[in-house]
Amino acid sequence: MTVPAPKAPAPLTPTPDPTAPEPDLARAYEELRASLEGEVRFDEAARVLYATDASPYEIKPYGVVLPKTREDVRRTLEVARRYRLPVLPRGGGTSLAGQTVGRALVVDVSKYLDRVLAFDEAARTVTVEPGVVRDNLNLFLKPYKLQFTPDVSTTNRANIGGIVANNSAGTRSIKYGKAVDQVVAMTVLLADGTVTTFRDLDPDELQQKLRAPGLEGHIYRTTHRLVREHEAEIHARFPKVMRRVGGYNLDELTTGKPFNLAKLVAGSEGTLAFILDVTLKLFPIPAYKCLALLHFDTLEKSLRAVQHINRHGPAAVETLDDTLLELGLENPNLAPLLSWLQGRPAAVLMVEFDGESEAQMLAGLQSMQADPAVMELAYALHVAYGAQEQAEVWEVRKAGLGVFNTIKGAAKPTPFIEDAAIPPEHLAEYIPAVAAICAKHGVRMVSYGHASVGVIHVRPILDLKTREGLEAYRKISEETFALVRRFGGSWSGEHGDGLIRSYKNRELFGDTLYEAFRELKRAFDPEGLMNPGKIVDAPPITENLRYGEGYTVLPIATHFDFSKDDGFMGAIEMCTGVGACRKTTTGTMCPSYMVTRDEEHSTRGRANLLRDAMNGRLPGGLTSQEVYNALDLCLECKACKAECPSRVDMAKLKYEFLQHFYDDHGTPLSARALGHAAVVAPVGRFFAPLANALLPLAPVRWLMEKTAGIDRRRALPPYANASFHQWVRQREARREEERRALGAPAHAADKPKVALFADTWTMYNEPEVGVAATRVLEALGFEVEHVPYGCCGRPQISKGLLREARARARKNVAALHAYVARGVPVVGLEPSCVTAFQDDYRDLVPGEATEAVAAHVKMIDQFLAKAWTKGDLEPGRVFRKGERHIMLHGHCQQRAIQGTSSTKAVLGWVSPDVFEVDSGCCGMAGSFGYGHYDISMQIGERRLFPAVREHAGETVACGFSCRHQIRDGTGKRAKHLVELLAEALPESDGDSSRSVPSSEACAELP
Known part of the structure; x- marks a missing residue:
């Protein structure tokens, strides 16, 4: 082929000089705002949000553009050229090598360019x-x-x-x-x-x-x-x-x-x-898949097996090390997915075989099972044939990066040498050699990854805030690079070069090719504005690190105990930046991000802002308006505590933040009004007929919006004509009269006791739920004690009124510990109240009594399911099993802290078909939906509302706010679990105690 001589090439210009004067950002911002359909943000909060990815680096960009069209992208580059602003394309920002951070104009395509x-x-x-x-x-x-x-x-x-x-x-x-x-x-x-x-x-x-x-x-x-x-x-x-x-x-x-x-x-x-x-x-998509889980007593044996496994045509060979498995077993969200483990292996190889036919799939599996070179190295084999079990195993594998960050202490598994690709036949030599390098520098390591292609993600555990950690970071990188070259491997196997590996490209590829790379870069990008500093002309590996020797943290006295998290900052730094909170199609985390698609409203975005507020890089510090704006749309669903592989508890961080924000800026009336729901509710119930008549009126709604921040479009739940306390008191008085008439003892000696904790909503808004619970427990043979009413403090915790919440928590712990001492189980009906006892109290009022109460108080379904599995209950003799299909919407905090397996099991007593819809958060989230009506309804409309509308059977939601939201969003009534159980009881022989009284004086209510 004859190639014409090139025309005069563009001059080879160097990468922009970092010492050059800053571009005119104000004029660039105004031009972008005027010419783009999309969003333009040059504010400090946006710069913090996009300063990091999942790598160890942090560089504040000049600003952020979220283009709506490709024309927006073209105009952005035009303005960038005019003001000599480097441009950095960015998607999910999950890069592990620092590709998506830089001193540039970040162009985020993830929100709008998604067709x-x-x-x-x-x-x-x-x-x-x-x-x-x-x-x-x-x-x-x-x-x-x-x-x-x-x-x-x-x-x-x-x-x-x-x-x-x-x-x-x-x-x-x-x-x-x-x-x-x-x-x-x-x-x-x-x-x-x-x-x-x-x-x-x-x-x-x-x-x-x-x-x-x-x-x-x-x-x-x-x-x-x-x-x-x-x-x-x-x-x-x-x-x-x-x-x-x-x-x-x-x-x-x-x-x-x-x-x-x-x-x-x-x-x-x-x-x-x-x-x-x-x-x-x-x-x-292959029609058939199976997953063979080979267990090894040493990591070295598993690595030796890889090259032999590859001969049998697997679709994947992944490795899990013992650290990942142990951390997974400690994670309540992952532990149930590891039931297949046999013993405590040092490593497991996940080997997937697939095919267009079952015979084709099995051929590879059977061939591997017949290979002594493989099977003599493994001590156990479990084969997962079902799609659900396979998905659960893969979930453990995919959670690896975040799970490793739950290792306690300042030192964390750090990505920088993890991406080397080594010929599989050398893995058994390479990995021990890397371990030896780490050991020489006094560092432990963890590993997981793609064994089939020789990419074992090795992560040394380092503290990059210390001089020793930084020095080990540099030396381990250099020494491992030499090892990779010795084994004929690639320095980057899938995570790329970025800021973390580009510095070795000249050495890896040689001067000739490296200069060819530079010339190629300049041909495409004559002015050096396209994501400079990556692949060629990169800074040293130790520049621009998120942490460093001079890293400082502002002191803070917290109301919650953060000692298990290495302090308040340690709880923030649990976030690794992997962005699991940016998923939008499954699970619950993060509800507001799923609707807004704004980085600011992801758990990662909030953690980034909190971290920079605490280390002094965000003007205004912790109690700045920027941090408040980001945390305002956190629904406190606690899904991040379960679904984030690092278990970042953003709800707890928000509670703590709000108290400090109020201390600096004053507590708004809306927080006091909603936080003291337990004070308002008895008054509202006392005036129930009048209150229920006034609350729906437009002027009252307008006034509530102006004073308490309750959106005028939101209808407050009506109050009951009589409280649950009144029903209990009437019923006990009637029964006492009957016992006296018959000369019967006050208590049945042969019945086990259980104490029922009635929350504020059961007590004053929906006493029928408490009535149903009492009837169900009694029908199952329990003598029910009713815990004297006292709010759990959840509204105060949620609104950041932590001093008041702590005082209430101490009283409740003292009251409930009496039941612990007596050995009487305590059951609750409202998930958010029970999670306050089980989770929040442990950090709000830590101590032995609190731990005992936290372990003792259960949701009613947890209590019933446990009693059933122990053989203490025979529900088949008590309930009629109907034909109704039941769809369960799990309360967010219930799913995160307790899980919903007990709920589904108990509902199975009364229905042949119980399924839990993957509905995410309902959007109400306690009082959130009162003040954020639009986003609340958008969250509900994503998955929950359509599912409820389409479902022809019963919908169960144990959360009061969930039932309220379902009614507002669909017009349908969801029921509490105990209501369906009560409906399945045999008809009573005229027991008038089943009904709730319509009226009674309330003078004696607490």
């Missing part, structure tokens, strides 16, 4: 915008039995643009390869504003591109020349492992396949061009 643009079922291709989430894409493709295959552990929030720009791979790369292998074409925005498409070119088309004028033609000519000139060097220097993603993909252009610059932009980390859309190759 599927085209789908060709016959050709098995799809074209998407860069902000499409990988799981969302696969949900779209599922009806066609197709999938986009790079299955990264962050699959429920990782954007396609980031997956491609990072050249990600994931667990099944041994079968499907890396992202670059799935890229067919892409539309890109070049640095000069040119929009073009990169795709396979035939020889004639390539000739035309090589003659083209402008930047695009220069890019083609430079790239083509570099590939021709350095082909031999490319073959010689690029690591010979499939999982090589470091440097630029010049090797993709030496394969003899059609010339396609999309393959070069893939893996370029936003340093060459801005991806506007990408066309991807799709693969069929």
